[in-house]
Amino acid sequence: MASVLVVIAHPDDETLQAGTLAKLVDEGHEVAIVCATRGEVGEIAEGVEATAETLGRVREAEMRAAAREIGVEDVRFLDYRDSGMAGAAENEDPRALVQAEPLAVSMELTAVMQELNPDVIITWDASGGYGHPDHIRVHETTRDAFDSYAMRSGRPVRLYYMALPTHLFEEMQRELAAQGIEFGSAAMREARLDRPPVTTEIDVAAYQEAKRRSRLAHRSQLPANSPWEKLSEGLQRRFYGTEYFHRAVPPWNEGEARETALFERP
Numbered sequence: 001m002a003s004v005l006v007v008i009a010h011p012d013d014e015t016l017q018a019g020t021l022a023k024l025v026d027e028g029h030e031v032a033i034v035c036a037t038r039g040e041v042g043e044i045a046e047g048v049e050a051t052a053e054t055l056g057r058v059r060e061a062e063m064r065a066a067a068r069e070i071g072v073e074d075v076r077f078l079d080y081r082d083s084g085m086a087g088a089a090e091n092e093d094p095r096a097l098v099q100a101e102p103l104a105v106s107m108e109l110t111a112v113m114q115e116l117n118p119d120v121i122i123t124w125d126a127s128g129g130y131g132h133p134d135h136i137r138v139h140e141t142t143r144d145a146f147d148s149y150a151m152r153s154g155r156p157v158r159l160y161y162m163a164l165p166t167h168l169f170e171e172m173q174r175e176l177a178a179q180g181i182e183f184g185s186a187a188m189r190e191a192r193l194d195r196p197p198v199t200t201e202i203d204v205a206a207y208q209e210a211k212r213r214s215r216l217a218h219r220s221q222l223p224a225n226s227p228w229e230k231l232s233e234g235l236q237r238r239f240y241g242t243e244y245f246h247r248a249v250p251p252w253n254e255g256e257a258r259e260t261a262l263f264e265r266p
Helices: 015-026 055-069 102-116 134-155 166-177 185-192 204-218 235-239
Strands: 003-007 028-038 074-080 119-124 158-163 202-203 242-251
Touching: 003 015, 003 102, 003 134, 015 202, 015 204, 015 235, 015 242, 028 055, 028 134, 028 204, 055 074, 055 204, 102 134, 102 242, 119 134, 119 166, 134 158, 134 242, 166 204, 166 235
Parallel strands: 003 028, 003 119, 028 074, 119 158
Antiparallel strands: 158 242, 202 242
16 A cells, blocks of 8 residues: 655645545555645634634644545644735745745655655645645745655655646636626636646546535635535536646656556555
């Protein structure tokens, strides 16, 4: 069985890939999640008992509950603060992840990798999905840590980047606009970012219910009228039933068929 490490910036970053993680656990693989911040700058959904001062603790508890829904028990946090979106005042907080010395963050991640000895590491790509500075910093420091870990391990190690199902976004926008709902943040709608191509598609249709429960555990970030729950059944099935990745190491060669798993079965 393989060991898989997921490195993210905020609680709930893992939700789009939660089906893959549930599938890995179900197959007997070891899965761990490292979250660089506790998402202290996130919004607070109506009805959630949290304040700006307590949100980090609330979101840590939500992250652990969400992970349990997909069978992941090993959830770890680094002690950096959510930096907020690009240009936000929180960027300047000395505790923010983007203010941290990148080498120090990379060394922390390398230590975790050496402890867990993963065969596969998953993180954000260089775009951060939609340009979030914490996502980008997690990509940079995880990549540095991966290179150090892979060199020291002396064995094949795989690196994957999470990919958003952007090919469905326009369809989602049309469906929600017909209901009078504006989909996505302004940053996500306006971002025109270079994203690596999808190389790997994982069928997680059998894990959609576990994935839904895991997503709903992030209560502070999901208002009762969340647009995600208002998509048509068919679009929800396509959006949540397949998960997408880019294989960074070993490098993807143009012309290769898309993978359907993160590693070959023994």
